[in-house]
Amino acid sequence: MVVSYLTAIKILSTPPGPKAKKIVEETNKVLSPSISRFYPLVIDHAHDCIVTDVDGNEYIDFNSGIAVLGVGSTNERIVKAATDQLKKFTHYSYTDFYYENINQLAEKLIAVFPNDGQTKERKQVYYGNSGTEANEAAIKLARYATRRPRMMAYMGAFHGRTMGTMALTASKLAQVKGFSPLLGGVEHAPYPYCYRCPLKLEYPSCGFACIDYIQENYFDKYVPPDEVAVFFIEPIQGEGGYVVPPDDYFKELFKRFGKYGILFSDDEVQSGIGRTGKWFAIEHFGVTPDMITVAKALGGGLPIGALIARSDLMSWQPGSHASTFGGNPVAAAAALAVITEIEERKLMDNARKQGEYMMQIFKDWMEKYEIIGDVRGKGLMIGIEIVKDKKSKEYGVAEATRITELAWKKGVLLITCGRSTLRIVPPLTITREIVDEALEVIQSAVAQVNKENTMKNGHAEHS
Numbered sequence: 001m002v003v004s005y006l007t008a009i010k011i012l013s014t015p016p017g018p019k020a021k022k023i024v025e026e027t028n029k030v031l032s033p034s035i036s037r038f039y040p041l042v043i044d045h046a047h048d049c050i051v052t053d054v055d056g057n058e059y060i061d062f063n064s065g066i067a068v069l070g071v072g073s074t075n076e077r078i079v080k081a082a083t084d085q086l087k088k089f090t091h092y093s094y095t096d097f098y099y100e101n102i103n104q105l106a107e108k109l110i111a112v113f114p115n116d117g118q119t120k121e122r123k124q125v126y127y128g129n130s131g132t133e134a135n136e137a138a139i140k141l142a143r144y145a146t147r148r149p150r151m152m153a154y155m156g157a158f159h160g161r162t163m164g165t166m167a168l169t170a171s172k173l174a175q176v177k178g179f180s181p182l183l184g185g186v187e188h189a190p191y192p193y194c195y196r197c198p199l200k201l202e203y204p205s206c207g208f209a210c211i212d213y214i215q216e217n218y219f220d221k222y223v224p225p226d227e228v229a230v231f232f233i234e235p236i237q238g239e240g241g242y243v244v245p246p247d248d249y250f251k252e253l254f255k256r257f258g259k260y261g262i263l264f265s266d267d268e269v270q271s272g273i274g275r276t277g278k279w280f281a282i283e284h285f286g287v288t289p290d291m292i293t294v295a296k297a298l299g300g301g302l303p304i305g306a307l308i309a310r311s312d313l314m315s316w317q318p319g320s321h322a323s324t325f326g327g328n329p330v331a332a333a334a335a336l337a338v339i340t341e342i343e344e345r346k347l348m349d350n351a352r353k354q355g356e357y358m359m360q361i362f363k364d365w366m367e368k369y370e371i372i373g374d375v376r377g378k379g380l381m382i383g384i385e386i387v388k389d390k391k392s393k394e395y396g397v398a399e400a401t402r403i404t405e406l407a408w409k410k411g412v413l414l415i416t417c418g419r420s421t422l423r424i425v426p427p428l429t430i431t432r433e434i435v436d437e438a439l440e441v442i443q444s445a446v447a448q449v450n451k452e453n454t455m456k457n458g459h460a461e462h463s
């Protein structure tokens, strides 16, 4: 028998409660309908891993405000750093003047930039306000530095929502429909999504045929590689479904295409700042990119995005790129506090520890439940892919949505990514006790949907 010691969750009445319903109604009247939401959660306040809604229900946060709240909500160190800076000066456009804390933050970001162990080229930092802006800057810098017109990105990628970064994005139809023509010169290559190999092969016997495919079908046919400025990569595909490539994939990719002078821009907007148990997810793959973009978790909830690039690439002229709010001093103070918090509390160790613990449990669930097709991840960036059944691998879209709704109603904030993948991305501060409590809720939701599915489809339930 499983003994339950529920402590963190407090559900007073099944959400959404009356206050939440009223706010959702008002929201629908006054806010742009272009925003799509998972379920009608209306937040009142939050601390660390616990979120309280406007009707007094308390939930365990398993999505960290979409991978932003790495150090948890209202973290004392971040609140103090931001408040102190707010009182000192709130803004003094870095497009035109100077202040110091953005230099300290840049030094930190440069210090943690992955090193190939041989050279430590000088790096420099550009600041914007979001992941999209960081990637937009990477597009502009790559074009400027190489004077090449074309770019490569991946199918399933998500790099942002501006006309430039949207051209790199290939994740969901709704994100691009109605907005074409997009920025030209971008080609999308198959991502190493081995559970659903686009070439229907198996790793490792495939011998990275998906890399050969890029050579044969793009670079040998209609995309002259010496016209390609940059290849945008996500080391773990985020919105695309928390897809983890094989360990040696990027080594092979960099070796094969670096020789053409193509830059590699590593989008760590979702996977970076300790999330996978390392500062940057690319460190798991033993390669050194030319540029890295970060945002989300960097500001601990305040908007900041950064592009860190080799100094020899940062050759653009004064006036060529900037942003009024970029590198805002309050956001920079918060970001410095985020980095200190991760270091002092050894939160990357915790991410690894809790992540490994959960992976083991999810793998056991995969044996047990027909609707779990795949489990993959690093640190606290884990995807559980829900399918209708293991054999057909048909996306379990309705099933995944239902699991997240059931989990929410029982007190765990869980969301999806890709077509039908549960996205496990709690704050790096999460404790074993809270993990256990959340997993009990998630498992009961998975078991319920598995059972409903079994009854509907007549699949045998694994014991």
Ligand SMILES: Cc1ncc(COP(=O)(O)O)c(C=O)c1O
Pocket (backbone or CB within 6 Å): 129, 130, 131, 132, 133, 135, 158, 159, 160, 161, 234, 238, 239, 267, 268, 269, 270, 271, 295, 296
């Ligand atoms: C990998 C990746 N890149 C870029 C972005 C865009 O970031 P933002 O929403 O801050 O513009 C996201 C957002 O989800 C992301 O996950």
